[in-house]
Amino acid sequence: MKKTFNINEKGYYGEFGGAYIPEMLYPNVEELRQNYLKIMADASFQEEFHALLKDYVGRPSPLYFAKRLSEKYNTKIYLKREDLNHTGAHKVNNTIGQILMAQRLGKTRVIAETGAGQHGVATATVCALMGIECIVYMGEIDIARQAPNVARMKMLGAKVVPATSGSKTLKDATNEAIRDWINNPVDTHYIIGSVVGPHPYPDMVARFQAVVSEEIKKQLLEKEGTENPNYLIACVGGGSNAAGTYYHYLDNEDVKIIAVEAAGKGVDSGESAATSVLGKEGIIHGSKTLLMQTKDGQITEPYSISAGLDYPGVGPMHAHLYKTKRAEFIAITDDGAMKAGMQLSKLEGIIPAIETSHALAIFEHKTFEPNDIVVVNLSGRGDKDLQNYIEYFNL
Amino acid sequence: MKKTFNINEKGYYGEFGGAYIPEMLYPNVEELRQNYLKIMADASFQEEFHALLKDYVGRPSPLYFAKRLSEKYNTKIYLKREDLNHTGAHKVNNTIGQILMAQRLGKTRVIAETGAGQHGVATATVCALMGIECIVYMGEIDIARQAPNVARMKMLGAKVVPATSGSKTLKDATNEAIRDWINNPVDTHYIIGSVVGPHPYPDMVARFQAVVSEEIKKQLLEKEGTENPNYLIACVGGGSNAAGTYYHYLDNEDVKIIAVEAAGKGVDSGESAATSVLGKEGIIHGSKTLLMQTKDGQITEPYSISAGLDYPGVGPMHAHLYKTKRAEFIAITDDGAMKAGMQLSKLEGIIPAIETSHALAIFEHKTFEPNDIVVVNLSGRGDKDLQNYIEYFNL
Amino acid sequence: MNRINKKLKEEKKLLSIYFSAGYPNLDDTETIIKNLEKSGVDMIEIGLPFSDPLADGPTIQKSSTTALKNGMTSDLLFKQLEDIRESVSIPLIIMGYFNPILQYGVEAFCKKCQEVGIDGLIIPDLPVDVYSEQYKSTFEKYGLINIFLITPQTSEKRIRFIDSVSNGFIYMVSSASTTGAKTGFGDDQKLYFERISNMDLNNPQIVGFGIFNNETFAQATQYAKGAIIGSAFIKHLTKDGTENLNDFVSSILSDN
């Protein structure tokens, strides 16, 4: 069998993954596990999925050659413009897929967790589109720092429920969503927003996001005469935009992979979200993976200026990529990210999400060859982060 | 000669248009007039323009069949998704074109006026992209009610200068921009944001926006087997998104055209921006057109909840369409617009700009046949308007 | 014979109580256990607190958070339990999430349990298949009974599988819900209790979730061997402290 970095039939990436869930979740997760590949393989599903991606989301998203940024760093930088998707980030690729999945599973109620609010907005959006009830759990702190997205969810008819426990951020919102699912085991589908959670979520979300690398291949062939870039770069919160970017290149080791995590105030500052470096193997939200925890196994409260990277775990795919060294992991501080975001704005007229700014900061940390083709997933737009940028730069 | 609703070689649509400008502006406007068609006809210009529209702006924008909205109104509604463009509105089609124009004219400094801030953002964006200095004039009141866009312009490196005279809105920002241009006649290009101003602006802007109807033709042929919808609907501030929507259909009278203006608190309330109904022929910002004015010829301060429609004039193309009855003009109140915006959000998961919401309110005012194909220009996304929606609906 | 199995053989309905170790105060563990036994409780679930107890409701979650803030750790819990078997003889079960146990080392954890006299474990997020493939032999080596949950949604087939893997009792979650979420049992629950009872499983069932007074205890134990009270007891601790546990216990058992 050919070596693969993708998931195996038992739901593991190497030693990571699986479904470590309470029995109360078993019927739901099992129903999904037994059906997701079958449903996704269905021609009518694929047709509806791709029609919505095209006409509603606005795919394909462009692969944009960033001329001025490339000049500045003397290499060839392409930006995969997920920021141009409807709702402003890659998250919607997954929620479109999952809402169709939920419909085929006969679910009439949808729940979701959200950090930056992008996944919450993307979920509220597809629920509005399909006329399905939607409840979004969001950490109290994130509600405060991502106010525009909270407003959007309300406009879209979703109920936003604050998570008030723990660090009051993404991890706690996820706990609350899981609790809701336990309490509503029959009619409810839980739309997880990243490649985390119990199997089959990481795989299902990765497959929905895989449209990103599928497009990159075509677009790069058109522009550069080759499907393969030298580098693929993405920021990693849970890891979904990264998974989508890497997906069709995972087993092609000619293509180097870089994953950028949030170092917060510094990897060793105690206020960080650099999961791979700081994490150890363990269980979080139903998945065996790397996570930040005390030596006693209590999950640590992470920190990052970006709400979407402020998660103490990472998807099992990424834990595996880290462990096997298939991907290089780099941690970028708040300051590094904010500067990179401002720079993109000034050089290319694109204001990135602060999550994405972490990925863009790579160019200050690593030198590429003039002929290297470097593809960065521009995972989201920065409209939701304006207040943070303004305050940070005193604009 | 075939009857046409388009511009004639003297720069007039019927009796409207022309260039009523102070001598100080003459060299600038004349330089543009003599060169714009030549430059636009140039293959390298077209290539660069279309490459940027594709890879940077994300065109073609989808033509999305709005299923639930169509069901509700028992007709076939297509939304032309200009909200998915980079920067979130149709405005960028024009600024991309004009920045390339400015470069070919050797200009090193760009000015613009803005109402909703969408044109300001679109201008700041292309200036960042090209590394050109950018000054945006914006009414003091608009600066307050469109704060997110002000923040975006700053992030993009533009200088935002408040217009403090008159109604402190779009009209006054335009006055200030024109003053700046008078004071900087050599190095500066003025990027007007709509199909207004002295000839050749209305025509040039319409041509850049014409990509919208060019795409509609192709997309409708694919989806419905005909290039021609029964109705084209767009909101009209200055008229650029409408001009783009109508452009390739202007002389095809099988296709009915509806222009939606802002009635504010009611056409006869004294707080309105319904230019065509309330306006009389006159001169505003260098163009002979319809405008709201006292019987003494003083330009009236308009009112609309939407900053982008809050303009006392209308482009000369639209004045002509009104006068000749080629287009039907309908005025929608603040309330009608807000409700239509909320409805789209809830039914289709798309939060429209309040400007656009005016166009969407048409379905409460006019009944279409079940088989009618109705194309609405979804000119922009509502992120900039969240605060207004929230306050209006007490969310 | 394991204390749990012995207890299950008694001719009575069993009352089992859950509390979070380290709550309300760090050093209450021993006192609570002793007082519960004295009050006539049959079995105790000692909660090993976890930062992210996603199968628990707000009451238990809060007590966990407090316990962690108080300084509770796995090591400390074992220390507090070091001499427990000198005075307490009813079955003691540790209920905790899998991650802290994994970090401790599953084998080391089981060994420690045996040393201090723990009889069984409830690990809600350790799935039965992972358990039987990877950890069953370790648990058995240290004489520990692992207890699995079933819910109203669990299929008959899966219940039979769980029954086959179990060697103590089955934790029968009264309704699909996080702990402490519902008030009182309805017809659905009763049908469910009856259905399970009629399955004639090898392992007796003890009902958990939603039991908070003598009425719900009586309803739950009409078909099952016993019932577990968690949130209601934590609330009692919060209100009245660790001393008058007798009042609480006898209020549950009155009329029985």
Place this chain on the structure above:
Amino acid sequence: MNRINKKLKEEKKLLSIYFSAGYPNLDDTETIIKNLEKSGVDMIEIGLPFSDPLADGPTIQKSSTTALKNGMTSDLLFKQLEDIRESVSIPLIIMGYFNPILQYGVEAFCKKCQEVGIDGLIIPDLPVDVYSEQYKSTFEKYGLINIFLITPQTSEKRIRFIDSVSNGFIYMVSSASTTGAKTGFGDDQKLYFERISNMDLNNPQIVGFGIFNNETFAQATQYAKGAIIGSAFIKHLTKDGTENLNDFVSSILSDN
């Protein structure tokens, strides 16, 4: 012969003053005109206020806004000027934007001008080509001289065209700028003045924009027939009112 042409024949440098009708107070128009003539001013531009005076700087714009607030209208201005020719004999020019004139009706407006004794018009946003095609005959019918602007950017060809259409003077904008925007003249301006002077045009030139004291007046009139003061005079009105105009005018003309 029109008063403007007669004035232009005088062997002196001409001082022309601009003010906004209805500013500072609605009824100041007559007083200001009379006092200006008394102070030795050669020609007056009466500004017809407009809501959107886009070729003007902040000073004139503000005075326009105040005048409109005060209630100034075209009708009222004509009313105020009804008897002006009983006491004033210097050339009077109305300077206004095209829209109010268009609303009044161009012919009606011209007729009224003739009736009250206005000699010419300056309409910055009425382009010379539109004028000559559509309105020239009307202006001439009512004996009105229309005055066009040129700027440093105006091409020689266009200047010659404007010269050919003009029959009074050419309003020579000192620099490309809205009124009141600059302070003092530099080398660029002087070269420009000289260049135009050397063109030997049919119509004399009067310089406007940027003249605010005797020095700039002297510089401007070194090559040109006269100069127009606008913003500086408005500022004087704002500060000192309508009475002591003599001070202002003689400060400009001193040393001349």
